[in-house]
Amino acid sequence: xxxxxEIILQQTVNGLILGCFYALISLGYTMVYGIVRLLNxxxxxxxxxxxxxxxxxxxALAAITGTGWLSIILAMVAAMFLCGVLGxxxxxxxxxxLLDAPRLSLLITAIGVSLILQNAMMIxxxxxxxFFNHSVNPRAGISLGNVTITWIQMVLLGITAVLLIxxxxxxxxxxxxxxMRAISMDRPTCRLMGIxxxxxxxxxxxxxxxxxxxxxxxxxxxxxxxxxxMGYIMGMKAxxxxxxxxxxxxxxxxxGGLLLGLLEAGGTQVLGSSWKDVFAFGILIIMLIFKPTGLxxxxxxxxx
Amino acid sequence: MENKNNLDLNNGEVAVVHEGTAKRGFFTRIxxxxxxxxxxxxxxxxxxxxxxxxxxxxxxxADNYILQVAWNAMFYMLLALGCNIIVGFTxxxxxxxxxxxxxxAYTSGILVHTFGWxxxxxxxxxxxxxxxxxxxxxxxxxxxxxxxxxxxTLGFGEIVRTVARNLEITGxxxxxxGIKRPYIFGTQLTRIWMWxxxxxxxxxxxxxASNRVKDSRFGRGLAYVREDxxxxxxxxxxxxxxxxxxxxxxxxxxxxxxxxYVMQMAAVSxxxxxxxxxxxxxxxxxxxxxxxxxxxxxxAAFFSIxxxxxxxxxxxxxxxxxxxxxxxxxFRPQGLWPERRRR
Numbered sequence: 153x154x155x156x157x158e159i160i161l162q163q164t165v166n167g168l169i170l171g172c173f174y175a176l177i178s179l180g181y182t183m184v185y186g187i188v189r190l191l192n193x194x195x196x197x198x199x200x201x202x203x204x205x206x207x208x209x210x211x212a213l214a215a216i217t218g219t220g221w222l223s224i225i226l227a228m229v230a231a232m233f234l235c236g237v238l239g240x241x242x243x244x245x246x247x248x249x250l251l252d253a254p255r256l257s258l259l260i261t262a263i264g265v266s267l268i269l270q271n272a273m274m275i276x277x278x279x280x281x282x283f284f285n286h287s288v289n290p291r292a293g294i295s296l297g298n299v300t301i302t303w304i305q306m307v308l309l310g311i312t313a314v315l316l317i318x319x320x321x322x323x324x325x326x327x328x329x330x331x332m333r334a335i336s337m338d339r340p341t342c343r344l345m346g347i348x349x350x351x352x353x354x355x356x357x358x359x360x361x362x363x364x365x366x367x368x369x370x371x372x373x374x375x376x377x378x379x380x381x382m383g384y385i386m387g388m389k390a391x392x393x394x395x396x397x398x399x400x401x402x403x404x405x406x407x408g409g410l411l412l413g414l415l416e417a418g419g420t421q422v423l424g425s426s427w428k429d430v431f432a433f434g435i436l437i438i439m440l441i442f443k444p445t446g447l448x449x450x451x452x453x454x455x456x
Numbered sequence: 457m458e459n460k461n462n463l464d465l466n467n468g469e470v471a472v473v474h475e476g477t478a479k480r481g482f483f484t485r486i487x488x489x490x491x492x493x494x495x496x497x498x499x500x501x502x503x504x505x506x507x508x509x510x511x512x513x514x515x516x517x518a519d520n521y522i523l524q525v526a527w528n529a530m531f532y533m534l535l536a537l538g539c540n541i542i543v544g545f546t547x548x549x550x551x552x553x554x555x556x557x558x559x560x561a562y563t564s565g566i567l568v569h570t571f572g573w574x575x576x577x578x579x580x581x582x583x584x585x586x587x588x589x590x591x592x593x594x595x596x597x598x599x600x601x602x603x604x605x606x607x608x609t610l611g612f613g614e615i616v617r618t619v620a621r622n623l624e625i626t627g628x629x630x631x632x633x634g635i636k637r638p639y640i641f642g643t644q645l646t647r648i649w650m651w652x653x654x655x656x657x658x659x660x661x662x663x664x665a666s667n668r669v670k671d672s673r674f675g676r677g678l679a680y681v682r683e684d685x686x687x688x689x690x691x692x693x694x695x696x697x698x699x700x701x702x703x704x705x706x707x708x709x710x711x712x713x714x715x716x717y718v719m720q721m722a723a724v725s726x727x728x729x730x731x732x733x734x735x736x737x738x739x740x741x742x743x744x745x746x747x748x749x750x751x752x753x754x755x756a757a758f759f760s761i762x763x764x765x766x767x768x769x770x771x772x773x774x775x776x777x778x779x780x781x782x783x784x785x786x787f788r789p790q791g792l793w794p795e796r797r798r799r
Binding site: 249272 | 543547549596597599600602603604606607608610611612614615618619621622731735738739742743746771772774775777778779780781782785786
């Protein structure tokens with residue numbers, strides 16, 4: 153039997169892994185929201201597309217590089233690149249013409265893009281569950297009493313940490329990162345200052361989508377299956393995470409993601425798994441009542 | 457559109473917008489000719505009479521399938537008219553309208569099925585529960601930036617569905633079924649044509665209500681809030697209060713529609729309230745032209761009939777639908793049949 157301490161440890165590990173998924177996806181939401189004030193509905197579906205790209209690339213590589221970590225990492229890189237390009241193209245053809253239109257039109261377009269991605273993938277895969285058969289032992293790892301922290305979990309945590317640190321570096325130290333932060337403050341002025349706003353928005357979509365794709369491939373490895381509908385609930389929860397952390401704030405999205413993962417793991421332990429979605433959205437509503445700007449968000453002064 | 461271009465002169469994207477304007481010509485010409493035709497009062501009356509005659513004679517020639525589709529179209533119109541108060545009149549984004557009709561449907565369904573109430577007596581309770589739900593959802597969110605309302609309504613939609621799936625009293629995942637249908641003047645409403653006429657009557661009531669709201673002081677306040685919230689506040693409109701009431705009215709309309717829906721179906725299950733349902737209602741309002749009552753009704757009819765007509769293309773239809781949606785938004789962001797602003 154598990155002792156209470158072991159249950160807490162186990163749920164902390166589970167929560168951290170779940171939190172990694174949320175954090176990686178919610179970064180895309182928060183970056184896009186910060187820069188164009190768009191609730192990018194299609195983002196959860198990019199995560200789903202990323203999972204499928206990973207699945208297909210992995211399948212193609214299996215004969216050459218085997219079914220171990222090498223293929224998984226290659227599939228992840230391929231999914232990052234392809235989804236990044238996909239995100240860029242969506243931005244270029246669906247969102248850019250509407251950047252100055254009413255916000256609602258942009259939101260509806262995002263719902264439309266989400267429908268396109270979901271249904272295209274459904275047709276492509278006949279709406280079936282696809283199983284991701286890698287040869288990494290899902291049980292092997294370091295044992296602490298009855299709790300095992302598997303290698304897979306540790307690698308996923310490691311990849312997420314590397315990505316989060318690089319993103320923080322990118323946004324705070326590079327010239328593009330600086331331009332992103334500037335655009336999120338005041339887009340028209342950035343244009344006047346000679347910043348190529350469209351390019352930076354494109355880069356933002358590329359990075360956000362690439363991160364979601366990593367989460368998608370990680371989900372393949374961790375859960376072992378992919379489905380065309382997997383992006384919907386994941387996307388919504390990642391958005392919840394972004395709001396908890398303070399929408400528009402990059403550290404906020406990371407913190408919100410990890411926190412939501414931990415809270416959800418704890419809540420599932422206490423209330424049972426059928427209530428876990430209620431739990432996540434309940435936290436969201438409580439958050440909005442007591443601290444609507446999120447944990448790390450700034451109070452926004454709406455300009456006239 | 458012209459006004460918008462002028463406002464955005466200083467951010468350098470005008471060229472792109474103008475390119476769009478040129479492509480919009482075809483649609484705009486059609487819409488303009490419709491407008492100038494409909495401007496003449498006698499034309500308006502003729503069109504209205506023809507449409508009304510058509511709607512009322514559907515049960516005379518239609519088979520059960522067509523009648524079911526027509527009834528469904530009427531039901532969608534009810535939902536879209538309710539959603540229109542929130543989205544069209546006030547400009548708030550509601551991504552969980554299905555939850556509102558779920559609230560009405562379950563309230564009425566449980567009272568009739570489990571407690572044996574008379575359906576007509578449940579309606580006041582439905583209204584009260586709808587109001588409570590609106591205050592619960594809107595209370596925290598309406599004071600905040602508009603995007604938060606979108607998320608909260610979305611989250612609430614999921615919460616309602618999950619709660620309904622897990623509670624004993626809502627019949628868990630399978631829902632309630634075998635609900636006794638109500639009587640009117642001693643006749644039990646069992647046939648689909650009876651329901652069709654009842655729903656046509658409800659649509660009529662909702663349209664009257666919508667127009668009353670729109671032309672009232674309250675409705676003009678809502679239009680002001682939608683066009684420019686800050687200016688409205690500066691002019692002394694209590695923005696939060698107006699939004700709250702619009703939210704309550706819209707929610708109650710959705711709940712009433714839900715109560716009637718559950719009686720026609722004689723069953724209710726959590727699967728009827730998925731996000732697709734909410735997004736369809738929202739899209740009907742937006743594509744129909746935000747706040748324009750006939751436009752919203754046309755949008756709702758389109759959204760309920762479209763999947764039936766395109767059943768033959770099967771699984772591709774939602775794909776085409778998504779593509780159509782994006783194209784419409786890019787080339788005609790104000791909806792297909794927008795409200796023409798009074799100058």
